[in-house]
Amino acid sequence: MLAHEFMRNALVAGSFVGVACGLVGYFVVLRAQVFAGDALGHVAFTGALAAVAAGVDLRVGLFVATIGAALALGALGNRARVDDVVIGSFFAWTLGLGVLFLSIFTTGSSAGDGTAGVHALFGSILGLGTRDVVVAAVLALLACAVLLVIARPLLFASLDPLVAAARGLPVRLLGVVFLAVLGLVAAEASQAVGALLLLGLIAAPAGAAHRLTSSPYRGLALSASLSLVSVWLGLALAYAVPTLPPSTAIVAVAAAIYLAAFVTRRRDAGATLVGRRWARQHEPSSSGA
């Protein structure tokens, strides 16, 4: 399996993407922003197709669109948490634009094949070249570094925004920076697993980690490693079963991990463990404040 260059590239790039998704996903689930992550995935699709239709590098469109949309969502939202209805209306339109670009692209260039849209939607991890791998690694490391730097204040601001703001933390700015990192990771992941499936890699390992541990740092590490395992196992599965698309395999493994965590720790489906531990520890202070 490791003898093929495309497989090695996929494994290396997938590992970086996986770790970045796991880390950012942990905060996404904690802050209940899965829907925003979903929206950014759709924006990634439109950005990629806009770039293809305009004839520029696909990656430019991806990153400009997702980071721009993330900043817009952050600017629109109250305390950088946006209403679901606003997100929904916005990305329904984004997808419509994506369809327009797709049709411009497919009708405009007779030589162009229809696979660009499929690749943007479902990813093409086995088609990555060595340069793509380097770019993916650098961007993933950048995202991870930013996240680890702001991890502590972000954790505080996510768990208890009011108290964090009262202590002088820039809660709003943290939210916007976080969304920008999420946009970066979404653009990154959409190349590996596709714009439609990246939500699986962001939500599933993080959701499992949130069910398994209430310690935030252990949770972050667990989320990143579960995501990594999903990528590796998924790629191995796709290699063993050629009809199975790699992105489907990766998401299926991640979903299986989540299901296992869901079944073994079937408690109250609503709150995350971290949130409840926080509430338990800070019950007197929050009721007194």
Place this chain on the structure above:
Amino acid sequence: MPDAAVFQGLSWNPVEDLRALFVYPFMVDALAAGTIVAVLAGVVGWFMTLRRQTFAGHTLALIAFPGAAAAALAGVPAGVGYFGFCGLGALGLAGIGGTGRRQGAETAAIGTLQAFALGLGFLFVRLYHGLLTDLDSLLFGTFLGITRGQVGVLLAVAAVALALVAVAARPLLFSSLDPAAARAAGVPVRVLNAGFLLVLGLTVAETSQITGALLVFALLVTPAATAHELTSRPWLGICLSVAAALAVTWLGLALAYFSIYPVGFYVTSLSFALYVGVRVAKSLGVRRRAALAVATARS
């Protein structure tokens, strides 16, 4: 596509253009199907937005895609796949979510379900070895292939779904606005939630046959959001939501008929423009209305 010798394109005569819309039977069927879908999506979408179940609705919409792909793979009519998968998905969502406030762990479960369903759909398409244009129309919809029989099925399903909503409207409204009080008053909140998700699944299965799995959301959420911006009265809101959905669908179909670009683009753009327009007008109009109220009070 219509024959170029007969089809004149858009003229400057609106009456002639309107007549041209109804020349071809496929277009009449498309308009009929669009009308049915818009009414249903307007009503159900209004409740969905009220209940803050947009994410669940979006996930159900995407589940329509593996449904259609599985049906193509198994060689059964696409409608069977749409309705089967959306029904199963609704039950799954009802199993995941309580009726309380949405929190992180629950949205993670919904997101996982959504991504898994899409992955499955991609696998089915791969197994089917279908043409890529099929994939595009599954995802982004088509109004060209709608037959008279399909319109009949759509009508029947829409009638059932609307009847269910009409029967349960009052308790549904109550439990959407104040679940705790509704539960205390003996309203079966959980059953209502599961029932509503099933109706939502039916709606999505219908709508996605026209708009495609990815664009259902434009008809479900945006007209309803516009109506919620305009009024807080339930019945008026539902009527407005239906009216907006109808206007957007008709105009979108007409525009798509006279141009080369896909219907999904027009429907999403029109509904988003309507939503943004209403919000802007509202924020501008607040001041003027206040001044007007003062003026009428004086006269």
